[in-house]
Amino acid sequence: MSFEGTHYSPRVTGSFAVAKTKKKEPLREVVRDALVHYFDQLDGTQPNDLHQLVMQQVEQPLFETVMEYTGGNQSKAATLLGISRSTLRKKLAQYEIE
Structure with a gap:
């Protein structure tokens, strides 16, 4: 990419x-x-905890950008990300993304 x-x-x-x-x-x-x-x-x-730091720094903007790109459509976002909607919802809650 x-x-x-x-x-x-x-x-x-x-x-x-x-x-x-x-x-x-x-x-x-x-x-x-x-x-x-x-x-x-x-x-x-x-x-310390470099892997966790990097994952958080990458995941949050990833989920924010995908949600914006899909107009907030969780089904489309989950499909685009290749994850289940329940996993998407957990990540959105984790990063406090609406």
Whole structure:
């Protein structure tokens, strides 16, 4: 999976919005870059529960975006995600997504 085309998205840094151009990049590379940045920010501190942290950071926007994409239709969202509606409902409750 890769992001198609170039997109403009404002990024807020401090009190200033900065224009950021996104290039085509496979999702796995975006994740890898984010993890490298995360480790750089640790400044030698050992992370705890990294798998859980990453899953939460990825799952919540995944479910939010899919729910928005499907117009809130849980059946369509569950099918798109390849999970059952009951699992979807549990995740929506877990992340407090309406």
